[in-house]
Amino acid sequence: MNTNINVPTMASLFSEGKQPEVLFWVGCAGSFDDRAKKITKAFVKILNKANVSFAVLGTEESCTGDPAKRSGNEFLFQMQAVTNIEVLNAYEVKKVVTACPHCFNTLKNEYPSLGGTYEVVHHTQFLKQLLEEGRITMEGGKFKGKRITFHDPCYLGRANDVYEAPRDLIRKLDAELVEMKSCKTRGLCCGAGGAQMFKEPEKGNKDINIERTEQALETKPDIIAAGCPFCNTMMTDGVKNKEKEASVAVMDIAELIASADDL
Numbered sequence: 001m002n003t004n005i006n007v008p009t010m011a012s013l014f015s016e017g018k019q020p021e022v023l024f025w026v027g028c029a030g031s032f033d034d035r036a037k038k039i040t041k042a043f044v045k046i047l048n049k050a051n052v053s054f055a056v057l058g059t060e061e062s063c064t065g066d067p068a069k070r071s072g073n074e075f076l077f078q079m080q081a082v083t084n085i086e087v088l089n090a091y092e093v094k095k096v097v098t099a100c101p102h103c104f105n106t107l108k109n110e111y112p113s114l115g116g117t118y119e120v121v122h123h124t125q126f127l128k129q130l131l132e133e134g135r136i137t138m139e140g141g142k143f144k145g146k147r148i149t150f151h152d153p154c155y156l157g158r159a160n161d162v163y164e165a166p167r168d169l170i171r172k173l174d175a176e177l178v179e180m181k182s183c184k185t186r187g188l189c190c191g192a193g194g195a196q197m198f199k200e201p202e203k204g205n206k207d208i209n210i211e212r213t214e215q216a217l218e219t220k221p222d223i224i225a226a227g228c229p230f231c232n233t234m235m236t237d238g239v240k241n242k243e244k245e246a247s248v249a250v251m252d253i254a255e256l257i258a259s260a261d262d263l
Helices: 010-015 027-032 034-049 068-071 074-090 101-110 123-132 164-173 208-218 229-241 253-260
Strands: 022-025 093-098 118-120 147-150 222-227 249-252
Touching: 022 034, 027 034, 027 229, 034 123, 034 229, 068 074, 068 101, 068 164, 074 101, 093 101, 093 123, 101 118, 118 123, 123 164, 123 253, 147 164, 164 253, 208 229, 222 229, 222 253, 229 249, 249 253
Parallel strands: 022 093, 093 118, 147 222, 222 249
Antiparallel strands: none
């Protein structure tokens, strides 16, 4: 990791008697997947630039249990969740921000009944909040006039009704937001939800990510914007399948903002 990226852990802050404004929940993809690590770094650079007091759990963070629960292993999910809740409650965490809609949905909606109640926000909501508070500014020069289509992650959009935060941020970049035919409440899954990310697709005529990529390419975009590391992988694979990677980029909202700001 670059030396200029400052990422404090909850343990180190706690030992100094400090409580950060937010806990940044990185998630499995953001920690281990090489592509998703770039999203994590972009988001951290923005947090540092905005002087947000944040911390990560580091080695104390474990999977939220989303893949286990969605694939039907409720017992494993509850074991993972309770372990995380004990750690979060020990640090008296109040607010959590994450760049993964699967973590977001699980922490926000599944943890309260197990004793873990926090204010949970998706990174696009948090970035919009920072913008409104004047803690970050956005120059859209680099993306001015670029055609950007936004793919709604299922667990952000249809599961939690968060549609406008990512779109507001894209508009702030002076980009032209172009919508796919299936968007917002009618959004189409990238094909990775329900733990499908970790297995091969079943037999069929066409993979879902190819269908979704075709919808995205119909808008003639310069960039397909995503707000989820799983969606990013699936759409990137779809763009490669169509041999369009030279002309169409797949980028997370945090990467768009960090890139516009030359962070």
